[in-house]
Amino acid sequence: MKKRQMYLRMITASLIRRRSRMLVALLSIAIGATVLSGLVTIYYDVPRQMGAQFRNYGANMIFTPSEEGFTLEDIQNAAAVIDSGDLVGIAPYRYENVRINAIPVVAAGTDLAGAQKTSPYWKVEGAWPAAGGEIMVGAAVAENFRISEGDSIEVSFTPEMEDGHDVVEDTYLDFKVTGILDTGGSEEEYVYMSLADLESLTGSAGRADVAELSVSGGGEVLAQYEERINQMGSPVQARLVKRVTASETTVLSKLQALVLLVTVVVLALTMICVATTMTAVVAERRKEIGLRKSIGASDRSIIGEFLGENLMLGGIGGILGSVLGFVFAQQVSIHVFSSSIRFMPMLVPVTILVSVAVTGLSSLLPIRGATQVDPALVLKGE
Amino acid sequence: MSLLELKNVYKIYGELHALDNVSLKVEKGEWVSIMGPSGSGKSTMMNIIGCMDKPTKGEVLLDGVDISRESARNLTTIRRDKIGLIFQQFHLVNYLTALENVMLAQYYHSMPDEKEALEALDRVGLADRAGHLPSQLSGGEQQRVCVARALINYPEIILADEPTGNLDEANEEIVVDLFHKLHNEGTTLIVVTHDPEVAEVAQRTLVLRSGRLAKEIVNENFTGKIHFDESEGFRKEEVKAANGIQQPEAPQKSGKKKGGKK
Numbered sequence: 001m002k003k004r005q006m007y008l009r010m011i012t013a014s015l016i017r018r019r020s021r022m023l024v025a026l027l028s029i030a031i032g033a034t035v036l037s038g039l040v041t042i043y044y045d046v047p048r049q050m051g052a053q054f055r056n057y058g059a060n061m062i063f064t065p066s067e068e069g070f071t072l073e074d075i076q077n078a079a080a081v082i083d084s085g086d087l088v089g090i091a092p093y094r095y096e097n098v099r100i101n102a103i104p105v106v107a108a109g110t111d112l113a114g115a116q117k118t119s120p121y122w123k124v125e126g127a128w129p130a131a132g133g134e135i136m137v138g139a140a141v142a143e144n145f146r147i148s149e150g151d152s153i154e155v156s157f158t159p160e161m162e163d164g165h166d167v168v169e170d171t172y173l174d175f176k177v178t179g180i181l182d183t184g185g186s187e188e189e190y191v192y193m194s195l196a197d198l199e200s201l202t203g204s205a206g207r208a209d210v211a212e213l214s215v216s217g218g219g220e221v222l223a224q225y226e227e228r229i230n231q232m233g234s235p236v237q238a239r240l241v242k243r244v245t246a247s248e249t250t251v252l253s254k255l256q257a258l259v260l261l262v263t264v265v266v267l268a269l270t271m272i273c274v275a276t277t278m279t280a281v282v283a284e285r286r287k288e289i290g291l292r293k294s295i296g297a298s299d300r301s302i303i304g305e306f307l308g309e310n311l312m313l314g315g316i317g318g319i320l321g322s323v324l325g326f327v328f329a330q331q332v333s334i335h336v337f338s339s340s341i342r343f344m345p346m347l348v349p350v351t352i353l354v355s356v357a358v359t360g361l362s363s364l365l366p367i368r369g370a371t372q373v374d375p376a377l378v379l380k381g382e
Numbered sequence: 383m384s385l386l387e388l389k390n391v392y393k394i395y396g397e398l399h400a401l402d403n404v405s406l407k408v409e410k411g412e413w414v415s416i417m418g419p420s421g422s423g424k425s426t427m428m429n430i431i432g433c434m435d436k437p438t439k440g441e442v443l444l445d446g447v448d449i450s451r452e453s454a455r456n457l458t459t460i461r462r463d464k465i466g467l468i469f470q471q472f473h474l475v476n477y478l479t480a481l482e483n484v485m486l487a488q489y490y491h492s493m494p495d496e497k498e499a500l501e502a503l504d505r506v507g508l509a510d511r512a513g514h515l516p517s518q519l520s521g522g523e524q525q526r527v528c529v530a531r532a533l534i535n536y537p538e539i540i541l542a543d544e545p546t547g548n549l550d551e552a553n554e555e556i557v558v559d560l561f562h563k564l565h566n567e568g569t570t571l572i573v574v575t576h577d578p579e580v581a582e583v584a585q586r587t588l589v590l591r592s593g594r595l596a597k598e599i600v601n602e603n604f605t606g607k608i609h610f611d612e613s614e615g616f617r618k619e620e621v622k623a624a625n626g627i628q629q630p631e632a633p634q635k636s637g638k639k640k641g642g643k644k
Binding site (some may be wrong): 294 | 403434435458461462463469471474476482486487489494531
């Protein structure tokens with residue numbers, strides 16, 4: 001039998017045959033690893049979770065034209081810079097002066113599905129327009145024109161006078177009012193229709209005045225997207241909605257700092273707990289250490305055996321911790337963020353390594369104490 | 383050259399002289415008993431000979447090497463290579479089987495060899511108990527495992543500290559028989575004991591009192607008998623072959639009924 005085999009045989013015998021004792025040590029390591037793994041999972045998933053929460057506050061990036069205007073194609077090209085995973089929604093807006101009952105009103109043509117994503121907080125009495133010929137009216141407009149949900153209205157548009165023409169003819173389209181928009185803001189002063197309907201009404205297509213985007217990923221990521229888009233040299237100028245992104249960044253960084261602080265505290269507590277347990281284990285095994293030394297064990301052998309046992313315990317605790325840590329993080333995520341957490345496979349080996357390292361470090365002092373045992377005194381029962 | 387030689391050895395703890403100018407020699411293959419009342423310095427001497435302690439003054443030559451001047455690390459090596467220890471309290475690792483306990487001594491000495499360890503257990507009559515944990519063995523069986531562990535590395539000296547102190551009569555006889563076998567094979571034995579019947583089977587008995595070597599009894603034909611004189615609180619001896627005086631009856635030890643031992 002090789003020495004290494006005997007070494008493993010001794011270590012496993014100690015762990016298996018002294019399992020009631022070892023379970024206490026394993027429990028403290030596994031609990032520490034669980035909390036650490038769980039908190040680190042939360043730490044890394046917080047931006048994603050909070051980002052999703054923050055997206056409820058609306059667009060955090062705006063595209064504006066650099067000079068005269070930009071086309072929908074320009075907007076699409078600029079938006080392509082943003083990872084599809086980070087792009088929650090995009091809504092290009094084109095504003096035109098139209099008339100309802102001969103009274104001027106501003107009409108906004110947009111991608112209605114995209115607008116619902118960039119403005120999820122809008123309160124609509126009724127429903128968003130879902131098809132051509134449907135319109136959503138701001139609450140202020142609805143009040144002025146006494147329009148209700150389900151009414152039919154006629155919207156007219158007067159084209160600009162072209163050179164060589166004395167008269168221009170208005171264009172008309174009939175719309176069914178599907179909903180009344182109530183935001184408490186200036187949005188209530190517009191009517192909303194699909195971009196296609198507005199283009200049909202105005203007779204010109206492919207143009208937009210502004211685009212609103214909802215992008216997840218936190219302040220730094222947003223700033224990088226902004227910089228890359230602005231360096232493209234296209235007519236699109238990207239800028240961040242500071243009141244949203246700044247508060248998002250502040251809240252995120254504070255939350256992450258809090259989780260990090262708790263993680264460090266838990267790490268310290270785990271180390272103290274493991275060190276205390278190991279000190280107790282060493283004290284309990286003084287006779288055995290004395291015996292081993294009396295039959296020729298060197299200090300190095302004693303350190304190697306105790307460290308081997310503890311590292312193995314650390315490894316088992318790490319495996320348990322990485323599994324239980326995910327369960328812990330999942331429960332926290334479900335109860336706090338109401339969504340499930342993303343499993344990070346890399347965290348499994350990291351948790352095991354950290355657990356082994358923490359157990360090893362915490363055991364160093366107690367194990368050093370083991371080498372100080374005087375076999376003559378211990379074997380005499382002193 | 384003697385295998386072991388103590389020259390003017392002192393061990394002093396403050397005012398207490400645990401060993402006070404002790405000199406002795408043990409030859410290779412000799413079987414020596416050390417007797418004496420509690421506090422006489424037996425254990426101190428054992429610890430020094432066993433490389434687990436150092437004398438305050440004097441020289442301790444083991445196989446020609448003065449172990450009183452060696453570092454702790456060297457003493458561990460000497461203990462591992464030259465000495466086999468047997469304790470009164472058995473001292474086995476409680477989560478290792480009998481076989482693994484024997485292999486433990488091999489592990490620290492050189493290379494574990496399961497077959498050889500099993501043979502050592504067979505020599506002490508415990509081959510069939512090799513897979514048992516100490517808690518599954520009787521006191522006598524545990525002590526025999528200790529003997530197997532002590533002899534597995536073929537040490538120069540086997541040091542036994544009260545090896546029969548916790549054993550019943552039957553197991554005491556088994557252990558003493560094992561010592562006979564080891565001695566016949568040429569092993570040097572130093573046995574510390576309170577038991578005159580265990581001491582008397584040795585070739586020589588050294589009697590310690592108050593840290594001094596008070597008496598030395600040579601049992602030339604192994605028929606010497608040592609008796610305990612309770613009025614003196616000390617042992618006196620008669621060696622039948624040497625003085626021809628009729629041997630007085632040995633006092634019975636409390637709690638033990640013994641038959642005669644050769």
